[in-house]
Amino acid sequence: MSRDGRVSDRVARIGKSAIHEMTRLSRQVEDVAFLSWAKPTSDTPEFIREAAVRAIREGRVGGYSAPAGLPELRQAIAAKLGRDNGIAADPSEIIVTVGAIEGISAAVMALVDPGDEVILPVPTYSTHIRQVELASGRPVLVPTMEEEGFRLDLEALRRAVTPRTKAILYCSPANPTGTVFPEEDLRELARIALEHDLAVITDEAYEYFVFDGRKHFSIGSLPEMRRHVVSCFTFTKTYAMTGYRIGYLHADAELIPQISKAHIPFAICAPVVSQYAALAAITGPQDCVDGYRAHYEKMRNLMCERLDRLSSSFAYSRPGGSYLMFPRILDPEGARDSFAFCRKLLTEAKVSSTPGVAFGPPGEGHLRLSFCVPEETIHKAFDRLEAYFGT
Ligand SMILES: Cc1ncc(COP(=O)(O)O)c(C=O)c1O
Numbered sequence: 001m002s003r004d005g006r007v008s009d010r011v012a013r014i015g016k017s018a019i020h021e022m023t024r025l026s027r028q029v030e031d032v033a034f035l036s037w038a039k040p041t042s043d044t045p046e047f048i049r050e051a052a053v054r055a056i057r058e059g060r061v062g063g064y065s066a067p068a069g070l071p072e073l074r075q076a077i078a079a080k081l082g083r084d085n086g087i088a089a090d091p092s093e094i095i096v097t098v099g100a101i102e103g104i105s106a107a108v109m110a111l112v113d114p115g116d117e118v119i120l121p122v123p124t125y126s127t128h129i130r131q132v133e134l135a136s137g138r139p140v141l142v143p144t145m146e147e148e149g150f151r152l153d154l155e156a157l158r159r160a161v162t163p164r165t166k167a168i169l170y171c172s173p174a175n176p177t178g179t180v181f182p183e184e185d186l187r188e189l190a191r192i193a194l195e196h197d198l199a200v201i202t203d204e205a206y207e208y209f210v211f212d213g214r215k216h217f218s219i220g221s222l223p224e225m226r227r228h229v230v231s232c233f234t235f236t237k238t239y240a241m242t243g244y245r246i247g248y249l250h251a252d253a254e255l256i257p258q259i260s261k262a263h264i265p266f267a268i269c270a271p272v273v274s275q276y277a278a279l280a281a282i283t284g285p286q287d288c289v290d291g292y293r294a295h296y297e298k299m300r301n302l303m304c305e306r307l308d309r310l311s312s313s314f315a316y317s318r319p320g321g322s323y324l325m326f327p328r329i330l331d332p333e334g335a336r337d338s339f340a341f342c343r344k345l346l347t348e349a350k351v352s353s354t355p356g357v358a359f360g361p362p363g364e365g366h367l368r369l370s371f372c373v374p375e376e377t378i379h380k381a382f383d384r385l386e387a388y389f390g391t
Pocket residue numbers: 038039098099100101102125171174175203205233234235236242245246247
């Protein structure tokens with residue numbers, strides 16, 4: 001197909017999103033068992049919704065806030081970063097963003113010049129690859145070690161550094177694998193960044209969803225990394241606030257005004273109604289977060305048990321966090337073409353999953369399954385898969 005001459009090279013190069021394509025196809029299947037969205041299926045807790053309604057009723061949301069966000073929200077975020085992430089943050093070092101995604105985009109824009117290389121451990125959230133491409137940077141995809149539960153390959157990461165490398169961008173707990181990068185690996189990643197004077201951009205969207213007693217580690221907590229890290233967070237997952245589009249980032253005081261130069265043309269400010277909702281979320285009772293974590297851990301266990309019964313069709317690493325897992329497809333044809341395999345599962349078994357190829361080339365031969373769903377959905381999906389694979 002010839003290229004539409006109106007469109008920039010940057011955008012034209014970006015492929016269709018397999019995630020959105022699978023969602024579109026899934027809508028055409030009646031009574032589908034839907035395991036393809038990384039989106040909490042529970043609704044936002046009532047006290048947060050109420051705070052949004054109250055802010056609207058009281059006429060507090062009709063204007064812009066400061067570009068960096070409401071001062072009282074930044075104050076509350078600074079307290080949370082100190083308490084939960086070990087990041088000693090001043091409110092002036094925080095920008096409230098339109099989800100983690102806008103924060104990461106603004107950080108990439110602020111740090112990456114055309115042709116600069118950004119290292120991404122893969123498989124990873126495909127949007128990160130696109131964010132680098134949109135900044136005319138060059139994504140350098142470094143495979144993680146699947147045989148060790150998709151752990152970082154630090155030697156490969158070190159070898160991937162060139163004079164053009166500007167940054168490392170990773171998410172932990174990871175989408176799509178659910179891997180929680182251990183603290184010692186992130187400390188080594190920090191050493192590599194310091195040796196080569198690289199920036200590190202983190203996506204910590206799933207920070208509260210870690211299982212089996214693991215602890216989430218923020219690389220931004222390392223004092224020697226202060227000038228090197230942009231840490232990006234979100235309310236989306238923690239409080240099931242997907243549609244509110246609200247997140248935040250932390251960076252050192254000198255970098256913040258530069259990131260702000262990218263944030264303003266993208267957003268001016270984050271939606272003010274959502275900022276009030278976020279303020280209620282972060283200062284309110286946190287038992288909803290514990291409840292989500294407990295549910296996801298239970299659903300992780302259930303999905304693993306159900307996958308064990310399909311051991312001739314899939315091999316998997318048990319995810320330590322997030323609400324996603326990334327089984328390998330054992331069927332040779334599926335291993336070659338995960339998109340075709342997922343389409344087949346959708347039309348023939350009425351189970352919707354996401355093809356692994358959407359998460360970078362090493363993701364081919366896998367599928368992503370979400371366990372942020374009710375228990376019945378997992379049973380429905382796996383009953384169908386067992387019937388389909390004849391086990
Ligand atoms: C790793 C990761 N980062 C960011 C996002 C999106 O976050 P937000 O809604 O805060 O922009 C997602 C959504 O699925 C995700 O999986």
